[in-house]
Amino acid sequence: MTLYVNLAELLGTRIEQGFYRPGDRLPSVRALSVEHGVSLSTVQQAYRVLEDSGLATPKPKSGYFVPVSRELPALPAVGRPAQRPVEISQWDQVLELIRSVPRKDIVQLGRGMPDVTSPTLKPLLRGLARISRRQDMPGLYYDTIYGVHELREQLARLMLDSGCQLGANDLVITTGCHEALSTSIRATCEPGDIVAVDSPSFHGAMQTLKGLGMKALEIPTDPLTGISLDALELALELALEQWPIKAIQLTPNCNNPLGYIMPESRKRALLTLAQRFDVAIIEDDVYGELSYTYPRPRTIKSFDDDGRVLLCSSFSKTLAPGLRIGWVAPGRYLERVLHMKYISTGSTAPQPQIAIAEFLKSGNFEPHLRRMRTQYQRNRDLMIDWVSRYFPTGTRASRPQGGFMLWVELPEGFDTLRLNRALLGQGVQIAVGSIFSASGKYRNCLRMNYAAKPTPQIEEAVRKVGAAAIKLLAEERATD
């Protein structure tokens, strides 16, 4: 599996660096196979990855080309976060986001909602209703602290796809991925400790560090390949002398907000690093199932041989966040995680667990995922296209390889907080970039959700964001 990702990376870099220009024909599958000593199907897989990231277009019977028709926006720059542990700020901005109620009259491009209107979810809804009508309804009882056994069995099976060989008793059901993350952080770190995070990073995990009196050390992160291992190694070396880094928290698959999938070789290297410095890895895989490439990418957990990886996930992005069902595979920290779970919610509601277990068992999950992946991938291309069209020239954008979020970078100095305020009256809401940094970096960035089926209303909303940005930029220049 590593082979095709490596090859895709190599070709991708060459394209990005202008070695091949728009319109150029790319080397044939056969030529690459000979050049790199890999099978034809490996090259084909590599091309599919490039296709997914918009770096190659197939032309029937003539091979692959660098796309011309649509000029992709440049990639976001690698962030340059503070090189020391920081207290986490941005709670006010996060609160503003999570205070908002779903509203029909506002296009909420800012939130992490998947599309929950797909007909492939119907069996799940019927299941929920059916359980409520059952004699001696099991959803009314306290569950064991581990969660419903049938669900854990199904999960153990599901996780084989990501390379994990776990049993039902290696898993603990949680109230969403949030609870998986916070129990994991509390199981591995103490107040005052430092956690290394990818940057930009999911605000939920960072606000958890804040709430627990911990600090974040933001590690520069490449928008295509993920957290910088060099920077991380340097930080861990420094940590030996100065800072108590206890864990690395990151989202290597279909990263939020950047959308990349960390190549497998780098996942292994990260694990080796964690072993060398004896720190835990808290791996968020909440979007892993929504990778546009098949089979889905492996988790770092799948390489874990000494139980130091705590894998956190949930059905919030693949099924529906309102169910609040997640899980954690806590490795050697199981006992601590159980204690932390007990004190945070006691146990998790059984009804949605039973319904999801039945949904999985009946084989309804795979077709649902397939449909959503296709929809999200198509929407990604559309969203990037809209950004190219409606946003200020020079706008950069990520190349999500899974999930349903686009990261957009406006010129340095631009203030998306002002942008969001300007959009307030226009029925559109975005996620401002600064919440994805512990120290309020990325103010010139924003994140937009492209999960929903495209409608003229959504396109109009994106156009409004772009137009408001252009207007603000012009005003700034005028006052310069």
Add this chain to the structure above:
Amino acid sequence: MTLYVNLAELLGTRIEQGFYRPGDRLPSVRALSVEHGVSLSTVQQAYRVLEDSGLATPKPKSGYFVPVSRELPALPAVGRPAQRPVEISQWDQVLELIRSVPRKDIVQLGRGMPDVTSPTLKPLLRGLARISRRQDMPGLYYDTIYGVHELREQLARLMLDSGCQLGANDLVITTGCHEALSTSIRATCEPGDIVAVDSPSFHGAMQTLKGLGMKALEIPTDPLTGISLDALELALELALEQWPIKAIQLTPNCNNPLGYIMPESRKRALLTLAQRFDVAIIEDDVYGELSYTYPRPRTIKSFDDDGRVLLCSSFSKTLAPGLRIGWVAPGRYLERVLHMKYISTGSTAPQPQIAIAEFLKSGNFEPHLRRMRTQYQRNRDLMIDWVSRYFPTGTRASRPQGGFMLWVELPEGFDTLRLNRALLGQGVQIAVGSIFSASGKYRNCLRMNYAAKPTPQIEEAVRKVGAAAIKLLAEERATD
């Protein structure tokens, strides 16, 4: 309201102290009314309280008597916990309890399950099913961090019964009372801080202190009137010099495990104390609605005039624990509680919230409560009777004024851990007393659940507990 409780207390103490003996006629309603300068109805209310606690029996047309027929077991002794803050132990015992799955072949007298088989719950189940079938099912979406607005409105109305005048925006929905408690503790205390607790005390709250690196100071607690204010005052005075006590955590209404309702005057006095020493009060009211007397008792929160009381509750005891819906009224700590809630679970599942809101709105809650209160009160008498009959002579038992748990005290030196092990093969499980103490006191005590409709199977289970206790005691004496 204070008047009749005071009067009931006075008479109760006289009966308990033997001032009136079994079979004695108690003073007439008229005589007491004249003696204490209160209305006839106040005296009648006081007698109803005494009746509920099994201290008085009415005889038609001849007034109230001290019951003879059933010799009530003596009350448990006031505990003598450590007089200094302690690290909390007992996690292993708690884990053993919460690991257990509901099983048909075991009578689980140990868990905190209400009876969820009442037909008065039917509309709730139908509601849950109905919501799943709704177009664009609202249960699939992320909710606002505060929780479903309709439920908070209904709760604000419900809380009027306990004397609280709050608006929907003063409340935050939580994932059970557990989350209400842990967010409250984290909002008011830091690791290293000390929290004063009633003793015996709910293990969930104490394990939360443990998990957050805090210590508990167990305050002696009277089995009829609750936490000792003298002891608490002394502790707070000492604390000024030595220990950072930041909060008092207690369950004043239908206490778990002792079952008492703290008299109103003592609730007020406690609040005054908290104000004088400037500490927060974390009040657990999870059983408050299940008081056997009507109207239900007031909360300390209802007297709170400077926002220092954080009221925690849930529908786990009144409706069903598997729904995992609770709430917190955090007073001046709202902002901190929101942050702690965000990091613990993000938000709470909307579907059960909507179903409960509709259940309340349709007027289904009051009749349900009425039915459960009556059932639990009747079961209490039966359970006390079984304990009198089947347990070793000298066994003491609480007089629950609400809820569905009985606290049983065996002779000093008795070990309920051994008892539970002896019961293992007999299909019965109890809650050992030691989990209700931070330092493993109360090993000679146990808690039994009497929520379920009485059956020969349950009576047999209680008989087995008693028989096993008698056997163990005999063995102990033989080896002495």
